[in-house]
Amino acid sequence: MMDRTKFPRLLFKTFLFVMIISLVLVPLAGDSIGKVSLYNWLIPGRERLPFSDTPELAYNLSLFNLNAMFASHQISDEGCQREMYRVIILGDSSTWGTLLRPEETLAGQLNQLDLIASDGKAIHFYNLGYPTMSLAKDLLLLDKAQKFKPDMIVWFFTLESFPADKQLTSPLVENNPESVANAFEKYDLNPNTYGVDQLTISYWDRTLFKQRRNYADILRLQFYGVMWGITGIDQHYPKESKLAARDLTNNETFHSWQEGEMDASNLALEILSAGKLAAGSAPIIFINEPILISQGSNSDIRYNFYYPRWAYDSYREIVRQYTAEEEMFYLDLWNLVPEEEFTNTAIHTTPIGVRLLADELSPYVIAHISP
Amino acid sequence: MTIQEVLLLAAISILLGILSRKIHRINLLMAASIALMYWLQPDTGLRYLGFWLPSITLVLITLSWVLVTSPEMRKMGETLRSLFLIFGVSFLISFLKFLDPDQVLGFVNIPRFVCSLTFLIAGISLVFLFSLLQKGSAAGLWVGFSIIIMIFVILKTPALAVTASRVWRLATGHSLQLANAEELVWLGYSYIAFRILHTIRDKQAGRLPELRLNEYVAYLVFYPSFVAGPIARVVQILPDLREIRTSLSEDLLEGSQRIFIGLFKKFVLADSLALFALSSQNVTQPNFPLGGWILLYAFSLQIYFDFSGYTDIAIGLARYLNFKLPENFNRPYLKPNLTQFWSNWHMTLTNWFRAYFFNPISRYLRKKKTPAIFILFITQVSTMVLVGLWHGITINFVIWGLWHGLGLLFQNRWSDWAKKHLPPPSEKGYQKIRNAVGVFLTFHYVTLGWIWFVLPSPETSWEFLALLFGGRL
Numbered sequence: 001m002m003d004r005t006k007f008p009r010l011l012f013k014t015f016l017f018v019m020i021i022s023l024v025l026v027p028l029a030g031d032s033i034g035k036v037s038l039y040n041w042l043i044p045g046r047e048r049l050p051f052s053d054t055p056e057l058a059y060n061l062s063l064f065n066l067n068a069m070f071a072s073h074q075i076s077d078e079g080c081q082r083e084m085y086r087v088i089i090l091g092d093s094s095t096w097g098t099l100l101r102p103e104e105t106l107a108g109q110l111n112q113l114d115l116i117a118s119d120g121k122a123i124h125f126y127n128l129g130y131p132t133m134s135l136a137k138d139l140l141l142l143d144k145a146q147k148f149k150p151d152m153i154v155w156f157f158t159l160e161s162f163p164a165d166k167q168l169t170s171p172l173v174e175n176n177p178e179s180v181a182n183a184f185e186k187y188d189l190n191p192n193t194y195g196v197d198q199l200t201i202s203y204w205d206r207t208l209f210k211q212r213r214n215y216a217d218i219l220r221l222q223f224y225g226v227m228w229g230i231t232g233i234d235q236h237y238p239k240e241s242k243l244a245a246r247d248l249t250n251n252e253t254f255h256s257w258q259e260g261e262m263d264a265s266n267l268a269l270e271i272l273s274a275g276k277l278a279a280g281s282a283p284i285i286f287i288n289e290p291i292l293i294s295q296g297s298n299s300d301i302r303y304n305f306y307y308p309r310w311a312y313d314s315y316r317e318i319v320r321q322y323t324a325e326e327e328m329f330y331l332d333l334w335n336l337v338p339e340e341e342f343t344n345t346a347i348h349t350t351p352i353g354v355r356l357l358a359d360e361l362s363p364y365v366i367a368h369i370s371p
Numbered sequence: 372m373t374i375q376e377v378l379l380l381a382a383i384s385i386l387l388g389i390l391s392r393k394i395h396r397i398n399l400l401m402a403a404s405i406a407l408m409y410w411l412q413p414d415t416g417l418r419y420l421g422f423w424l425p426s427i428t429l430v431l432i433t434l435s436w437v438l439v440t441s442p443e444m445r446k447m448g449e450t451l452r453s454l455f456l457i458f459g460v461s462f463l464i465s466f467l468k469f470l471d472p473d474q475v476l477g478f479v480n481i482p483r484f485v486c487s488l489t490f491l492i493a494g495i496s497l498v499f500l501f502s503l504l505q506k507g508s509a510a511g512l513w514v515g516f517s518i519i520i521m522i523f524v525i526l527k528t529p530a531l532a533v534t535a536s537r538v539w540r541l542a543t544g545h546s547l548q549l550a551n552a553e554e555l556v557w558l559g560y561s562y563i564a565f566r567i568l569h570t571i572r573d574k575q576a577g578r579l580p581e582l583r584l585n586e587y588v589a590y591l592v593f594y595p596s597f598v599a600g601p602i603a604r605v606v607q608i609l610p611d612l613r614e615i616r617t618s619l620s621e622d623l624l625e626g627s628q629r630i631f632i633g634l635f636k637k638f639v640l641a642d643s644l645a646l647f648a649l650s651s652q653n654v655t656q657p658n659f660p661l662g663g664w665i666l667l668y669a670f671s672l673q674i675y676f677d678f679s680g681y682t683d684i685a686i687g688l689a690r691y692l693n694f695k696l697p698e699n700f701n702r703p704y705l706k707p708n709l710t711q712f713w714s715n716w717h718m719t720l721t722n723w724f725r726a727y728f729f730n731p732i733s734r735y736l737r738k739k740k741t742p743a744i745f746i747l748f749i750t751q752v753s754t755m756v757l758v759g760l761w762h763g764i765t766i767n768f769v770i771w772g773l774w775h776g777l778g779l780l781f782q783n784r785w786s787d788w789a790k791k792h793l794p795p796p797s798e799k800g801y802q803k804i805r806n807a808v809g810v811f812l813t814f815h816y817v818t819l820g821w822i823w824f825v826l827p828s829p830e831t832s833w834e835f836l837a838l839l840f841g842g843r844l
Contacts (some may be wrong), residue, residue, distance in 0.1 A: 007620040057652075137672030223646040227653065
């Protein structure tokens, strides 16, 4: 017969053990747990940052631990760091490559071109695009990518990433308040402007009770990595997807602004300057990405689902002026891709559309990369 | 089951474990098990079916009790009291249609009040009348046996299950076009069927102890082992049902340890392995043979941790209630031959087949003076094919059964040959090497067999097998 006091004692010890781990050790460990990864060691690094709404089909998932995201990316593979120039490409879902296989994305196609710099060194591209539209999100990723010492940065954006009220709506930004605040402070951005100062994290948020989803996601990312390594699949490709609308509404507002109401103060232009600062001595190419220019009904009012013509035209002019004043190297490739090469949204293109972009971009990369 | 459901069941079990030490142990456990049978039954998507399937289970169980008990055992007053309690629980659950209209408590598909009232009256009357009329005929036992098997065949044969689904849809006004085999989810039927068949066969053999109605029902719907076994025999359960034999603190400690191990196996190991285990979705996706092996190994481990995890949870929950359920797994992947593997994998199932199929068939064939090798062939292969068919009546499960049946036969012949022709393992080191080789080969034989178990068609299975050895899909 067992000692009657043994069970309560065991219960108490178990409770104490769980509390110490949850309330002390996990908050102390912070985000660093994400650095522990099977990627680039037992399993190959991913060619783009983890993202998916259908993990069981895509063998990929959306998580917000930046350390874990970067650790799973091939950019963290220390084995191939210094023999070649490393170019990182930032942007939204069009850069990330929605509906495209890893080798069909812009980074994938640029790598297939086997570009060589003037000093004979090979150039390798890393896809750091992420499917939400926010310059603050891009800056956050750029800041995190600095530890890999990129030799060049190519930053794609579109108007939808610029409105001030869009900056914090990316889940990646919302779930990394401290990193965003640090980046803003480091690159002289006013945290009040976008409400970054409102993003806070309490001690309770750091405990295991609040972080359990984060930890589970990090684990799941490792297991899905096995499938990624075996199959090369990192996205669910539906057999059919609906094409982006060509026939448009006659709505002329953009983010509740009427024609003539958009000016530089509405747009988060200074985040581009912060990006330039973050890049340091590495050259940075800013690119207005291609959009669908519709020929359907009301196309005299709007270019596509996202943009009324007046708003997009104003934006192009504002960014052109700003980048010129700030001495940034800027390419406006908005109309590079023909209408038929767009897929399910006004910014996602087919592999052929991506190829056009890669061909256009590659001479600029070779010209600007520092020997 | 989800982890929340397991934890809730653990809390309920602790409460019942305390209460059942003090009041009406058998009735309390029976009533709780019936209520939980309704609670665990998943929503099938078909109107009211989620309620009627457990209700039919109750009717089948109570009728089979009449078949397996002698008329003297069926005392009128006691039987009626138990019947009112059994069908009364089901009737009380139907009140939740009014008390819990949003189904927060998790009881789904409750029919109209008049239907459940009719079921209460009809169920009690049917069983009571049957109990008055049934005098213990041998034919009745065979009819009961056949009905249980027939339902089993319908549920496990995809084409028949679709037909049954169509019939239900026709009766309840659902679209016939949407009928499919998967929507006929009768939770726990496989295990209930095995237990009923065991009591019928033991009754026929004169081995079944006399059981009161509440004892019989409590044994059959005992909720810890309702979903995934183990398939305990009535003589293994009855002493614990009738008598408390260990202290509460001992039960709590040992039950908690077992549940914790089960949760870890199921929700940490098995669910993690499931993310990259072989499935019909990923079978064509590996880019190289090693990838295929990784998927297959993952499945092999996943199915073990999943199943043995559930068994641990069942044993732990039962322990809270002061029951000691039989073990189901004993390190099966570390056994050096296939016979030992099957003596340690899903033990209660293999013991069931051994007792009610393998041994009787062997005895029958021996009486007929059939040559030993043929007896071995027929019994091994047919038993394993039946075990396969228990999982589902498809070609792939037949092949899986054949794979193991032939494997057992080959291993038996090899052991005989080795005994005669190979030197006995005198040295410890030599014995260890032989053992390790045996474990390696057995594990891989079993693991390769899972291909037919997990994949839906023979073509896909052969193609995957080819991929493992360098062929292309």
